[in-house]
Amino acid sequence: MPELPEVETVRRDLEARVLGRTIVGCCVSPDAPRLVQLVPVAEFCRELSGRRIAGLRRRGKYLIVDLDDGRAWVIHRRMSGNVLYRPRGAPPDDYTRAVFTLDDAHELRWTDLRKFGTMWLVEDATMVMESLGPEPLDAAFTPDVLRQRAGGRSAPIKSVLLDQTVLAGMGNLYTDEALHDAGIHPLRRANTLKRADYARLHDGIVRALRTGIAARGSSLGTTLRDHINVDGAPGENQHAVQAYGREGQPCYRCGGVMRRLKVGGRSSVFCPTCQRPPRRTHPAPGRRTTPTRAPAARRRAATAVARRT
DNA sequence: AGAGTAGCCTGTAAGC
DNA sequence: TGCTTACAGGCTACTC
Structure with missing residues (x-):
């Protein structure tokens, strides 16, 4: 399941392959109705086509593709979303939900078995990730x-x-x-x-x-x-x-x-x-539970869960 | 406000 | 063998 390291790995690979490339086509499968957020798929594809890829960033688990017009194509892989870089005409990949054709005879394929993945085309990437906490690999994270x-x-x-x-x-x-x-x-x-x-x-x-x-x-x-x-x-x-x-x-x-x-x-x-x-559920023999400790019922429940498996 | 949880989704594996 | 059920999990929306 994609977490920070999996998204970062893909970001780095894409940076080496598609930076400076232009998106010349976009096709989203009708069986992925939740993939594109905020705008209709037709508008999303129309606006994305013709844009040059100016940068690749990551914030948490979000992949951010910066476009030459200042907008951002934001991708969240959620559970099973993958971004594949394939030569045009390569054998099909299972669960392909969208294809983005590039000007270098390759295409980006969005595959997603569970269809939880989402993407946005926005003026400013921060608008879809406003509430995110700090980046754990930043120096400021102490x-x-x-x-x-x-x-x-x-x-x-x-x-x-x-x-x-x-x-x-x-x-x-x-x-x-x-x-x-x-x-x-x-x-x-x-x-x-x-x-x-x-x-x-x-x-x-x-x-x-x-x-x-x-x-x-x-x-x-x-x-x-x-x-x-x-x-x-x-x-x-x-x-x-x-x-x-x-x-x-x-x-x-x-x-x-x-x-x-x-x-x-x-x-x-x-x-x-x-x-x-x-802290253990049962006080030692002869000892009394002090008022400062968590209520007995809650502590018992917590330990019961821990013991079940 | 914070904590907890159903639902989204599909394939796999376990259980009957 | 074939069916049913539980599970995997990021995130949102909802209830308490």
Whole structure:
């Protein structure tokens, strides 16, 4: 599933291939009625045709194609969207929903099995991504910034990291990786993490994302529904993954068995030894629950979920 | 306001 | 074997 590293990999590949090229044709399949946002497909295609590609940027999981008239073609891959750069006349690709013909005898093919992907043609790219949090790979993203943005939240840290208004670009895979790297349990409430926790988490986030980019993204599961790069080849980061999808397998750090639970409806894999669960449910024998602790019912519910799997 | 969740979508895999 | 159900997940819209 495309997250920051997968979008960045495609951005870099496209920059090397289509920068300066002109879009000479546009065809959107009628079976992808939600693909083009804000304007009718006919208008979108008409306005895009004839435009030269002046730049390629990324913001969070958004890919931004800057056009020569100052407008921006913004693409969000969501779950299964891929951008392929193919010679005109190359064999068809499964689940192709749109084709953008270029002036170099190639075309950009938008493939998207689940049809969740969206694109916009706008005057200013920021209008579709106003609420995004900071870029995790910018120098301005520091442990203090992370703590300031996340530290006031009572939701599980896993859910907070997935909130794009807190931090832009993290998805389920890299969140699991970062939390494992930092030794933080996904159910820990964000407002219970200490300064040192946020320092480790910051490092874990940056490391996980950089590792992903260096490996050209993660391609798990079957090729059809997964991230592939502009030439159709998968990434390699799935071989480097420490946590995501490794339920039942040994933790690379301690050898213990990796476990899985649901956090905010998302599957989360973690090491119960390296990532200590939140405060225990049951007070030690003879001890009383102090009023400053979370209500017993809530703590019990949290641990029950953690034990279920 | 913040937290939690249904729905969008389709292919795969597990269960009966 | 064939059918049904659960699951995967980014994001929006909705409820509580």
